[in-house]
Amino acid sequence: xxxxxxxGAEVKKPGEFLRISCKGSGYTFTSYWINWVRQxxxxxxxxxxxxxxxxxxxxxxxxxxxxxxxxxxxxxSTAYLQWSSLKASDSAIYYCARQASSYYGMEVWGQGTTVxxxx
Amino acid sequence: xxxxxQSPSSLSASVGDRVTIxxxxxxxxxxYLNWYQQKPGKAPRLLIYDGSSLQSGVPSRFSGRRSGTDYxxxxxxxxxxxxxxxxxxxxxxxxxxxxxxxxxI
Numbered sequence: 001x002x003x004x005x006x007x008g009a010e011v012k013k014p015g016e017f018l019r020i021s022c023k024g025s026g027y028t029f030t031s032y033w034i035n036w037v038r039q040x041x042x043x044x045x046x047x048x049x050x051x052x053x054x055x056x057x058x059x060x061x062x063x064x065x066x067x068x069x070x071x072x073x074x075x076x077s078t079a080y081l082q083w084s085s086l087k088a089s090d091s092a093i094y095y096c097a098r099q100a101s102s103y104y105g106m107e108v109w110g111q112g113t114t115v116x117x118x119x
Numbered sequence: 120x121x122x123x124x125q126s127p128s129s130l131s132a133s134v135g136d137r138v139t140i141x142x143x144x145x146x147x148x149x150x151y152l153n154w155y156q157q158k159p160g161k162a163p164r165l166l167i168y169d170g171s172s173l174q175s176g177v178p179s180r181f182s183g184r185r186s187g188t189d190y191x192x193x194x195x196x197x198x199x200x201x202x203x204x205x206x207x208x209x210x211x212x213x214x215x216x217x218x219x220x221x222x223x224i
Binding site for chain 1: 120157163164167204206208210211213214217219
């Protein structure tokens with residue numbers, strides 16, 4: 001079974017560092033891109049960026065460039081999304097999603113990681 | 120970025136009704152339009168890719184069509200389990216999602 005398993009919910013304070021993870025299983029991890037998608041409370045889906053695990057090539061949405069960092073560890077089939085200094089406005093659910101390549105849809109999704117940033 | 124619009128933003132329908140949701144892109148996207156279903160408290164699920172191709176495991180009551188620059192998601196006979204928000208997304212360039220259409224039963 002193809003799965004993307006995300007790390008658990010996080011509660012952090014403004015200014016703190018955070019890294020969340022997305023572990024792929026049941027398929028060849030390097031054969032699919034991993035996207036990160038944000039969903040703020042009660043709002044729609046926003047694409048943040050993606051990584052090609054084979055070459056570690058990263059593309060960011062202009063809206064998120066410089067605010068987050070996407071990375072990957074191929075040896076453990078895991079992609080990461082990190083913030084160096086969280087803000088209250090980063091409170092959201094973050095999803096990872098698999099994509100075969102350009103033009104394809106995101107056909108496998110993780111369960112989501114809820115991030116709460118509050119002082 | 121390519122902007123996506125959807126209409127309506129919400130709708131209420133009865134079981135058995137035919138439901139139509141429309142999506143439009145601000146630029147040319149060929150057929151690279153995908154539809155997702157998101158049930159309350161759940162992750163999105165891919166329903167339709169390439170404008171009209173049904174994702175494996177998705178019921179056949181869901182279909183997608185393209186007419187010029189308009190893309191349509193059709194639920195031929197609405198079921199209670201179709202209560203969800205539906206999003207379109209273009210994959211012609213860096214992905215962008217539509218604002219969503221909430222379907223109430």
